[in-house]
Amino acid sequence: MQWETVIGLEIHAQLSSQSKIFSGSAIAFGAEPNTQANAVDLGMPGVLPVLNKAVLAMAVKFGLATGAQIGRTSVFARKNYFYPDLPKGYQISQMDLPIVGPGEVEITLEDGSSKIVRLTRAHLEEDAGKSLHEDYSGMSGIDLNRAGTPLLEIVSEPDMRSAKEAVAYARTIHSLVRYIGICDGNMQEGSFRCDANVSVRLKGEEEYGTRTEIKNVNSFRFLERAINFEVERQIDVLEAGKSVVQETRLYDADLDETRSMRSKEEANDYRYFPDPDLLPVVIDDAFIDSLRSTLPELPAARRARFISELGLSAEDAGTLTADRELADYFEAAMCGGKVKAKLAANWVIVELTGRLNKENLSLADSPVDAGALGQLLQRISDNTISGKIAKQVFDAMWAGEGSADEIIEAKGLVQITDTSAIEAMCDEVIAANPSQVEQYRGGKDKLLGFFVGQVMKASGGKANPAQLNEILRKKLQG
Amino acid sequence: MTLGIDDVKAIAHLARIAIDEETLPTHVKNLSSVLALADQLKATDTDGVEPMAHPLDAVQRLRDDVVTESDQREKFQSIAPAVQDGLYLVPKVVE
Numbered sequence: 001m002q003w004e005t006v007i008g009l010e011i012h013a014q015l016s017s018q019s020k021i022f023s024g025s026a027i028a029f030g031a032e033p034n035t036q037a038n039a040v041d042l043g044m045p046g047v048l049p050v051l052n053k054a055v056l057a058m059a060v061k062f063g064l065a066t067g068a069q070i071g072r073t074s075v076f077a078r079k080n081y082f083y084p085d086l087p088k089g090y091q092i093s094q095m096d097l098p099i100v101g102p103g104e105v106e107i108t109l110e111d112g113s114s115k116i117v118r119l120t121r122a123h124l125e126e127d128a129g130k131s132l133h134e135d136y137s138g139m140s141g142i143d144l145n146r147a148g149t150p151l152l153e154i155v156s157e158p159d160m161r162s163a164k165e166a167v168a169y170a171r172t173i174h175s176l177v178r179y180i181g182i183c184d185g186n187m188q189e190g191s192f193r194c195d196a197n198v199s200v201r202l203k204g205e206e207e208y209g210t211r212t213e214i215k216n217v218n219s220f221r222f223l224e225r226a227i228n229f230e231v232e233r234q235i236d237v238l239e240a241g242k243s244v245v246q247e248t249r250l251y252d253a254d255l256d257e258t259r260s261m262r263s264k265e266e267a268n269d270y271r272y273f274p275d276p277d278l279l280p281v282v283i284d285d286a287f288i289d290s291l292r293s294t295l296p297e298l299p300a301a302r303r304a305r306f307i308s309e310l311g312l313s314a315e316d317a318g319t320l321t322a323d324r325e326l327a328d329y330f331e332a333a334m335c336g337g338k339v340k341a342k343l344a345a346n347w348v349i350v351e352l353t354g355r356l357n358k359e360n361l362s363l364a365d366s367p368v369d370a371g372a373l374g375q376l377l378q379r380i381s382d383n384t385i386s387g388k389i390a391k392q393v394f395d396a397m398w399a400g401e402g403s404a405d406e407i408i409e410a411k412g413l414v415q416i417t418d419t420s421a422i423e424a425m426c427d428e429v430i431a432a433n434p435s436q437v438e439q440y441r442g443g444k445d446k447l448l449g450f451f452v453g454q455v456m457k458a459s460g461g462k463a464n465p466a467q468l469n470e471i472l473r474k475k476l477q478g
Numbered sequence: 479m480t481l482g483i484d485d486v487k488a489i490a491h492l493a494r495i496a497i498d499e500e501t502l503p504t505h506v507k508n509l510s511s512v513l514a515l516a517d518q519l520k521a522t523d524t525d526g527v528e529p530m531a532h533p534l535d536a537v538q539r540l541r542d543d544v545v546t547e548s549d550q551r552e553k554f555q556s557i558a559p560a561v562q563d564g565l566y567l568v569p570k571v572v573e
Contacts, residue, residue: 017543024546033564035549042554054543075531082494084568097531131571141565269492279538280531 001239002203005231006211007166007196008158011173012151013183014127014191015058021126021150022049022092029189037129037144043088048277051076055150056281058182059099059124060291062152065180065298066119068103070288076124076278079270084142085129093153095272098123099281105176106300107168112314117169118157125151152182158197158208163227167220170194171322174220175299179324187218194223198230200238209234210244214258216251226251230258302327310341319349325363326353332370339377347377351394368397376404384408385415389461417464419471422455425463426475429454440476451476480510 020027023040040047063070075097078090100122108114129144154173160166174192177183185192199211214230217223229251234244249258297305299321306317306327321327330348334341352373356366376393379385385393385408396407408414416422429451430437440447451472456463486505490497497505551564560567 019543019545019547024541024544026545026547032551034551034555034566035564036547037554038547038550039554050541051538052543053540056540073531080492084571132565133571136562136565136567137560139560139567139569140571141562142568143565269488271492274531276532279534279536282537 003200003231003235003238004203004205005160005162005227006158006199006201006208007160007163007227008211009154009156009160009166009169010195010197010213011154011156011170012127012193012195013154013173013177013185015055015150015152015182016184017052017054017058017150019052020148021052021055021124023148025148027145027149031145033141033143034145037147041087041144041148049092049275051278051281052150055124056099056283057287057291058150058180059122059152060283060288061180061182061295062122062154062177063100063103064288064292064295065176066100066103066105066122068119068122069101070283071097071099071101072283073097074099074123074281074283076275076281077272078275079125079272081270083128083131084140085131085144085147087129087144087147091126091128092275092278093125093272094123097280105169105172107165107172108303108314108318109168110164115159115165117159117172120155120157122152122154125153127151152177158199163224163231166196166227167224170220170223172299175322175324179296179299187220190218193218196223196227196230198227198234199244200231200234209238210246212244212246212258213248214251215248215261222251222253225253225256226258229256233258296324299324299327306341310345312341312345316345316349320345323363329363329370333374333377335371335374335378339374339381343377343380344374347373351391355398367400368394372397372403379404379408383415383417383464385413386461386465388465389413389415392461413462415464416459416462417467419467422459422463422467422471423475425455425458426451426468426472429458430475437476448472448476481506481513 015021017027019025020041023038025038025041026036028036040049060070062068074094076092077095079093079095080090082089098121100119102121103119104116105119106114106116127146127149129142129147132141132143134141156169160169174185177192178185183191187193194217196214196217197211198214199209201207201209212230212234214226217226230249237244245260248261250261251258303314303317303321306312306321307314310317312320319326320330326348329352330344333339333344333348352366352368356363373394376390376397379393380387380390393404393407393411393413396402396411397404401407402410433451433454436447436450440451448469452465452468455468455472456465459468483502483506486497486502486509489509490505555561555564555566558566
């Protein structure tokens, strides 16, 4: 039987505000337990929530970036359930009239093709606290610092047909929220969380199969693995003649499997109703226009520009634009066009990123900034140094030995382009290796590499490689 | 719409309200009459009437994104039944 996978994602993006969505408490990560949980967050009697303007603005920016309808009037609702880390007994969320209506994003798949994923909606809500189940005198511990942290829940249509598509979509949203500066995207700290709704159906079938929801996925790699596991499990269930139970399942990364969350077996009935503590939120054109003007060039547009105007490959353009800081760094390293795009792209993607990964540093911590790298690349472009020597200079820059020009000067690394000097070195090497010369002339062309290597060594790596090749070839022909 | 005994039990459970078996029929009757009133309201012709999201003719005020609260954990925890290491303690939650 041919099965088709159907996936929709719910993404919770924690918004990068200073204070909570409905109170003036701080939301710094890693604070001592309950030191950022105050009267409103604890649900003390008599308190009133007041909406954070910056949080509203971030939601609107997301709507603008996805071409969505912005809800001119949106309403907050109470989602009622009991859990110890939810002090009020309800979560303030949105049901009817969310802040962001239907929109869409374009995702790029591994084979370079693209696909539109429709967004159902995006709404604002508050996060709950954290329950710690380690043994506290036989009890559970509750930290309410996270209670009231602003979240944007982004809901997609069930438009994805494989785990890879789901990951491509999640990455696209991840990149987008960081581009527009509304979420730091840190998955380890829980700032960006994905829940996947997964079902399977026979190919050609119109109706969707029964779905399960996978929670607790905190990396893109695990998202792909969790979905793949769940798809296999559902197919096994169906092929055994049984039916899939609609339920919430947790992904266990250690065992690489999903399993049923017992506590959610009971049908959820959240009894939503409009929160009487909050008035309808009305947004006017001026507010929307002021936000539209703050939007940067979005990743998809930037990627297209890198390909069409700078001549980069789709792969390089995709790598560079996935992260706004990396794309900014790359553009700055081109020094206003003095460095060719392809050269800058190679250095940023291979040398810089490779080095950062190796030393587990983020781009912001790079000891070599874009201007400094740009200067180095200009020295390659104007033939002052070869690409090989440039790597040596880069290492010295990384170690804090100074700018590219200072290092080239101090270490005497300027490329030798004086033809007569290169000729002299070639003559010496040829004279010192008569048998290899004989073999070369006898037809062993591969030996050219040996001679190039010898002369390069003699020059301390400084001979201009193109000139060297040409001169050697001529001289060896005799 | 009329409720049955099981509906009322389910509602009570969702609201975490303990109800005596013998008072159940009274609750069934009372809640059903509330729903009857809602049905009566629903029967009203509201064509052309805009839905009211809130009884006050006002819109939500917004606050600036500024941290205005300071740490008052000690005060809040002084009225909590059980705390440890800065955490509020609750009966064990089993996942």
